[in-house]
Amino acid sequence: MTPAVSHIALASGFMAGLGALLAGILALANRLLHVPEDPRIEQIEDLLPRANCGACGYAGCRPFAEALIAGETEPARCTVNSPELNQEIAELLGVSVGSRERLVARLACAGGTHVAATRARYEGLKSCRAAALVAGGGKGCVWGCLGLGDCEEACEFDAIRLNRYGLPVVDTDRCTACGDCVEICPKGLFSLQPESHRLWVNCSNKDPQDEAQAHCEVVCTGCGRCVMDAPEGLIRIEQNLAVIDYTKNDLASPVAIERCPTGAIVWIDDDGQPRKGSSARKITRKEPLPRMEPLPRV
Amino acid sequence: MELLSLLRGRTFRRGVEAPEYKELTAGQPIRRLPFAPRLVLPLDQHFGDPARALVRKGQEVVRGEPVAEAQGPRSVPIHAPVTGVVEDVELMPTARGPKSRAVILRTAPGDSQAVRWSRPCDPERLGTAELIEAVQRTGLVGQGGAAFPTHLKLSIPDGHAVDTLVVNGCECEPYLTTDHRIMLEQPALVLAGVRLAMQTVGAERTLIGVEDNKPDAIAALRGQIGADEPITVRAVKSKYPQGSEKMLIKTLLGREVPSGGLPFHVGVVVNNAGTLAQLGHLLPRGEGLIERVVTVSGPGVDRPGNYRVPIGTPLRAILEAVGYREDDPSRIILGGPMMGNTVASLDVPITKGVSGLLVMPQAAEEVVASSQPCIRCGRCLEACPVGLNPAELGRLAANRQYQAMEERFNLNDCFECGCCSYVCPSNIPLVQYFRIAKALNRERKS
Numbered sequence: 001m002t003p004a005v006s007h008i009a010l011a012s013g014f015m016a017g018l019g020a021l022l023a024g025i026l027a028l029a030n031r032l033l034h035v036p037e038d039p040r041i042e043q044i045e046d047l048l049p050r051a052n053c054g055a056c057g058y059a060g061c062r063p064f065a066e067a068l069i070a071g072e073t074e075p076a077r078c079t080v081n082s083p084e085l086n087q088e089i090a091e092l093l094g095v096s097v098g099s100r101e102r103l104v105a106r107l108a109c110a111g112g113t114h115v116a117a118t119r120a121r122y123e124g125l126k127s128c129r130a131a132a133l134v135a136g137g138g139k140g141c142v143w144g145c146l147g148l149g150d151c152e153e154a155c156e157f158d159a160i161r162l163n164r165y166g167l168p169v170v171d172t173d174r175c176t177a178c179g180d181c182v183e184i185c186p187k188g189l190f191s192l193q194p195e196s197h198r199l200w201v202n203c204s205n206k207d208p209q210d211e212a213q214a215h216c217e218v219v220c221t222g223c224g225r226c227v228m229d230a231p232e233g234l235i236r237i238e239q240n241l242a243v244i245d246y247t248k249n250d251l252a253s254p255v256a257i258e259r260c261p262t263g264a265i266v267w268i269d270d271d272g273q274p275r276k277g278s279s280a281r282k283i284t285r286k287e288p289l290p291r292m293e294p295l296p297r298v
Numbered sequence: 299m300e301l302l303s304l305l306r307g308r309t310f311r312r313g314v315e316a317p318e319y320k321e322l323t324a325g326q327p328i329r330r331l332p333f334a335p336r337l338v339l340p341l342d343q344h345f346g347d348p349a350r351a352l353v354r355k356g357q358e359v360v361r362g363e364p365v366a367e368a369q370g371p372r373s374v375p376i377h378a379p380v381t382g383v384v385e386d387v388e389l390m391p392t393a394r395g396p397k398s399r400a401v402i403l404r405t406a407p408g409d410s411q412a413v414r415w416s417r418p419c420d421p422e423r424l425g426t427a428e429l430i431e432a433v434q435r436t437g438l439v440g441q442g443g444a445a446f447p448t449h450l451k452l453s454i455p456d457g458h459a460v461d462t463l464v465v466n467g468c469e470c471e472p473y474l475t476t477d478h479r480i481m482l483e484q485p486a487l488v489l490a491g492v493r494l495a496m497q498t499v500g501a502e503r504t505l506i507g508v509e510d511n512k513p514d515a516i517a518a519l520r521g522q523i524g525a526d527e528p529i530t531v532r533a534v535k536s537k538y539p540q541g542s543e544k545m546l547i548k549t550l551l552g553r554e555v556p557s558g559g560l561p562f563h564v565g566v567v568v569n570n571a572g573t574l575a576q577l578g579h580l581l582p583r584g585e586g587l588i589e590r591v592v593t594v595s596g597p598g599v600d601r602p603g604n605y606r607v608p609i610g611t612p613l614r615a616i617l618e619a620v621g622y623r624e625d626d627p628s629r630i631i632l633g634g635p636m637m638g639n640t641v642a643s644l645d646v647p648i649t650k651g652v653s654g655l656l657v658m659p660q661a662a663e664e665v666v667a668s669s670q671p672c673i674r675c676g677r678c679l680e681a682c683p684v685g686l687n688p689a690e691l692g693r694l695a696a697n698r699q700y701q702a703m704e705e706r707f708n709l710n711d712c713f714e715c716g717c718c719s720y721v722c723p724s725n726i727p728l729v730q731y732f733r734i735a736k737a738l739n740r741e742r743k744s
Contacts, residue, residue: 120628120642125669125727129734135642136395138628142642183741206389206397239389 040092041065047089049080053156053178074098080157080176103177103192104272105159105170109145110202110264112165113288115217116141121291132186140215143204145189151181165288172272195272199234199244199252202274203264206239217283220264230256235265308507309535310545313683314717316472316538316636318511323475323595326603328483331619333405337610338390339365339376340400343649344439345446346372351401357384362415362585364437365401374437374447377586379608381414382406393632393639393646400647403610417584421494429498436580437587437650442466442477442541442570443633445651448577451567452498458562463501464550465492467508467515467571468534468541471634474654476591477571479604481508481515484575485522491574492529494581499567503528505550506571509536538636539715543568545683557711572653587650592616596631598624598657607648614644616655624659631656636716670724678718678728684711688718688728695731701742703735710736 044065052060056077058067067073068089075086076098083097090097120138122131128150131137137146147166159174160181168181172195182190189204203220205212212219222240231251235242242265244252254267254277263280342348349366359365359378366376382405390400405411419432434449454460465488469477481488492504508516510533519531534540534549544555546568553564561568569577576587588609595602600621607616613630624630631638632652648655678688686708694703703709709732718728 120640121626122628125730125734127730127734129737130727130730132395133730133733133737134395134639135393135627135646138642142391142395142397184738186737 038069040069043092044068044089047081047085047092048078051080051156051176051178053080053176053180055079055176055178068093071095074100076100079103080178101194101196103194104172104175105177105179105181105190106193106197106200107145107168107170107189108191108200108202108204109143109187109189110167110218110266110274111139111141111144111216112163112167113147114165114285115283115289116144117215117289118291129184129186141205141207141212141219143187143206144216145187150184150186151190154180154184156180164286170272195268197244197246197249197252198268199230199249199254199256200266200268200274201242201244201264202266203241206241208240212240217281218262218264221262223261225259225261226256226265229259308532308549309537309540310548310683312681312685312717313537313539313545314681314720315536316720318536319473319595320475320478320511322473322602323593323604324478324512326475326479328479328591328604328606330606331611331616333380333411333608334611334615335405335407336385336612337379337382337403337405337608338400338612338645338647339379339403339610340390340392340398340647340649341366341376342398343376343392343445343609344374344651345444346374346450348399349373349376351387351399353384353387353401355384355386358382359384359403360414361409361411362413362588364415364586365403368434368437371434372447372450374434374439374449375586376401376609377415377437377588378403379588379610380405381409381411391643391646393641393649393652395642413585413588415585418582419584421497421581426498426500429494432581432584433498433577436577436585438573438576438580439587439650440570441572441576441590441651441653443637443651443653445649448569448573451569452495454499454562454567459565460499460562460567461502461565462551462567463492463496463499463504464543464546464561464566464568465504465506465571465574466541466543466546466568467506467512467519468546469512470509470536470538470541471636471638471654472538473595473656474593474634475595476593476604476653478512478515480572480575480591481512482518484579485515485518487575487578488519488571489522489529490578490582491569491576492578494577495567495569495574501567504530506531507534507540507546507550508532508571509534509540511536538717539683542683542713542715544713557708590648590650590652592648592652593654594620594656595654596656596658598622598629598659609650610647612645612647613641613655616648617644617657622657624657626660629658629660631658636720637714667725669726672724672726675723677721677723681717681721683715683717684713686712688732691735692718692726692728692731695735700735700738703732704739709739712736 048061050061056064058064075089117140118138119140122138128146128148131146136142149162151168152160157174159171160168163169177192205219209221220241222237227235234248234251257265257267257277259279260277263276266274269275347369350369351366353365361381363378364375365378368375382403385402385404389397392398430449438448439445523529592607627641691707712732714729716729
């Protein structure tokens with residue numbers, strides 16, 4: 001053998017020996033340091049969506065799976081999963097699937113750029129959070145949606161899209177009620193609502209009537225017509241805004257929206273989209289409103 | 299150390315040297331404006347808990363009378379800046395954005411507007427606790443911008459001792475000249491406030507830091523100090539943000555306030571010169587804070603100057619009195635150009651913490667540059683006075699990793715001075731990112 005070949009043989013022999021030794025140690029460690037784990041965790045995790053969205057109240061899908069096995073929660077708590085897969089989990093664990101009404105994220109504002117005026121130009125970072133920190137953003141209505149799309153960006157399920165008027169529209173089929181949009185909106189306009197809450201106030205403006213109407217065409221002015229038309233106690237006016245008492249949701253019907261002059265109170269149809277009453281002012285404008293003139297001096 | 303600072307001029311590390319534009323108003327004596335017909339007094343215009351309204355709709359009040367009381371120890375009362383009638387207590391727009399409850403006053407026309415309410419006291423006979431209570435009764439908050447209640451600043455927690463009172467007369471923000479004029483025109487009041495503050499916190503000595511671009515103010519203050527008084531006026535280098543309290547402590551004393559700490563952790567209390575002038579005026583008389591000096595300046599103002607304005611005066615009333623050539627509210631800044639914010643409406647009022655009102659019309663040649671990717675030039679690192687890494691913080695913020703910003707990159711030490719955004723050649727709105735991150739982190743914790 002030439003010296004070069006013997007060197008190669010020595011090196012590969014050494015590496016092979018080292019490999020065998022380390023493999024032996026690993027094999028030994030695998031046996032000695034084995035932590036017994038419930039194999040069902042793995043199985044259940046495979047049936048979960050693995051989105052780690054946190055909508056169930058646990059940090060991610062694995063902690064949720066562990067909680068399921070411990071019997072602390074029920075499969076239906078996962079709103080992202082399909083009912084069939086949740087049923088499969090329930091069968092695997094021999095528990096009932098549990099019931100939970102489907103929640104969806106809902107926005108309490110209808111003030112797109114074509115109906116809600118702006119009073120100042122905002123030029124900074126394209127983020128609602130940033131705009132809200134600069135004098136509350138440039139929108140005339142200080143309560144309303146700024147339309148810069150923090151919610152669209154925060155939604156991991158692509159369930160929120162800004163429409164042409166800069167207003168977020170929730171795709172209720174995709175919405176998993178994870179709550180990310182609720183957390184990010186600086187104006188607190190999103191909330192998670194059971195789908196059975198069909199009667200909905202699509203506005204958050206608490207200003208008195210004249211001021212509110214100067215800022216937005218679809219504002220709730222607190223006129224009280226819906227309060228009169230709805231069964232007693234279902235709707236009340238608080239700080240110039242209609243508030244629905246959802247403990248009496250069984251009484252709700254589209255009657256309440258019929259006389260609303262601005263269409264601020266709506267009935268959510270089966271497709272998840274809001275329907276205005278017949279007296280609501282028709283909006284035909286497609287262009288954004290121009291910037292407001294400074295209000296006359298008081 | 300001493301020798302080095304003599305060579306370089308007293309200062310801190312990093313920061314920026316921005317054009318000052320103070321010549322517009324530095325020579326203008328403090329003047330009054332006509333009283334506005336209607337004042338708006340937000341109940342939460344200071345840091346801490348909001349005040350509780352004491353008046354009802356239709357009630358008549360005299361100038362100086364309390365209209366709202368402090369709600370707990372972390373709050374201050376609010377006094378009527380004019381004699382008039384309470385129009386309402388209602389939700390009103392504020393400069394910060396959301397509406398908040400405010401007392402609305404209609405000024406009585408034809409009234410002499412003399413201060414008709416006071417509870418004089420002799421501060422020399424008061425102990426520390428009584429002094430702090432008396433300071434709280436004046437409704438005084440920091441006049442430099444943060445509106446932090448002065449009585450809280452002067453309350454030193456048990457187990458801490460303060461040896462030095464630092465007076466902040468830097469006024470490093472471009473355009474602003476309110477403290478400059480106050481030190482020049484009312485040095486005796488500033489010194490009266492200094493003595494009261496020293497008595498309250500038990501400090502042995504006082505250092506007054508004034509930027510070296512105000513030699514006349516330094517001379518005026520020196521002229522008021524007695525021969526045996528432990529009060530020294532020191533010229534410090536004119537550099538932004540010299541007027542940040544942590545920077546000024548570093549400059550004057552070489553002490554570094556620990557991360558997350560307050561000045562008293564290193565034995566110091568810092569007060570703004572304008573705040574102490576108010577303290578020296580209000581405390582012995584037992585009056586409340588009802589007006590303040592505001593620099594109204596910028597290229598869009600016809601008669602720039604320093605004006606003594608009643609708290610609650612709407613911006614529109616001030617601008618109409620001085621003449622202005624821009625009514626797009628997004629070109630109007632409350633505070634200085636570095637840390638101030640633009641407003642969304644001219645109907646918001648001047649509050650206790652507002653030191654400047656700037657009108658900056660858009661120049662014809664001005665181009666609003668859009669934000670570009672970070673080129674890793676490192677200029678923000680050279681500018682950050684607290685030694686943070688704004689580039690990395692900005693990258694994390696863009697990826698919404700707000701917790702990492704706080705835990706690994708000391709986001710909470712950022713006091714939003716704006717140096718990083720100012721020097722960034724890519725126009726990245728770094729401070730805006732940091733403000734969002736801080737707001738979200740605060741919400742997550744609460």
